[in-house]
Amino acid sequence: MTKSDLKKALQHKIDSKTKPLGALGELEGLALQIGCIQETETPKISKPAIIVFAGDHGIAKKGVVNPFPQEVTAQMVYNFVNKGAAINIFSKTNDIDLKVVDAGVNHVFKNDLNIIDAKIALGTHNYQDEPAMSSKEYQEAIQKASDIISKINDKGCNTIGFGEMGISNTSSAALLMAYFTAIPIENCVGAGTGLKEEGINKKTQLLSNVYNKYSPKTAHEALATFGGFEIAMLCGAILKAAELKMIVVIDGFIVTAALLAAHAIHPKVLEYCVFAHNSNEQGHQNMLEFLNAKPLLSLGLRLGEGTGAALAMPLLRAAVNFLNNMASFDSAGVSNESESK
Secondary structure: HEEEEEEEHHHHHHHHHOOOOOOOOOOHHHHHHHHHHOEEEOOOOOOOOOEEEEEOHHHHOOOOOOOOOOHHHHHHHHHHHHHOOHHHHHHHHHOEEEEEEEOOOOOOOOOOOOOOOOOOOOOOOOOOOOOOOHHHHHHHHHHHHHHHHHHHHHHHOEEEEEEEEEHHHHHHHEEEEHHOOOOOHHHOOOOOOOOOOHHHHHHHHHHHHHHHHHHOOOOOHHHHHOOOHHHHHHHHHHHHHHHHOOOOOOOOOOHHHHHHHHHHOOOHHHHEEEOOOOOOOOHHHHHHHOOOOOOOOOOOOOOOOOOHHHHHHHHHHHHHHHHHHEHHHHHHOOOOOOHHO
8 A cells, every 4th residue: 555545544544433524633633644654544552662861061060051050960860760750750640661861961870770871971062162072972872872762662662752851951952943943043042941031141142152153064063063962862763763663752842953953864754753742942832833843732841851742642542542443434323424414
């Protein structure tokens, strides 16, 4: 069956359910998308997982763009391990396997902790002075993320959501947003973990200076210049998950910044992406508009961690379940609209 024929078959199956045409709204489009991703009229959500990539940023040591100290990144990783964070609660609530990856936290974790060790270095360089990472470090981050996704997929996971933790990573995301969308940097910078107006103004000026300092020629170079290890790994993970035809659930501002890079590298990656929510961080709405994306939820979240992805996951299950299990007009013996006219 061709892609076109499959899409028609799925749409017919959706339209034949015991409901008015289009009555399940965005769930119908979601069911259609998932069926197309999995290339079947009977798709399923198998062993859904969320990966939280954590990494530190050289700029955070200055304390100019972040109200919280850099040490909070490692402290929050311990919180994830101890199952005390919002993402732990939401993942458990919705039966999602949660994995935490040390992409480059400025802390050495013990080997016996439930953390995937993919550390590139103890945080990135300060991009005020030099690119955040070398080309070699960037390539290593992409490869390690790809390997992690392959292993998860091999164990039967076909639906993956992403989250992140890294003090100052909203700054990297704002720089990447400006680069990939050509939106002025001042419209990309937000409060992050809680900056007030004066702090946002200082952050904007600093990031404007950083942005004007470099002229990356490619998406890869931009990500190495402005990104964090966790953001580079997010990009690599998104690309690999799409290659494996997994459903990719995109969280908020930081994850979408990584997606901007992935999209620039392989535009078709968007076909595999479900956008979980509209973050309350300034800039995310513009990112979504740039990608022509419509998120499932709008809850005013700006926490990160993959919390929006975890909250959206039940909607994917609902979309698949109605497609597979809801009665059709024929099977239920119900007269449809066309027959009643």
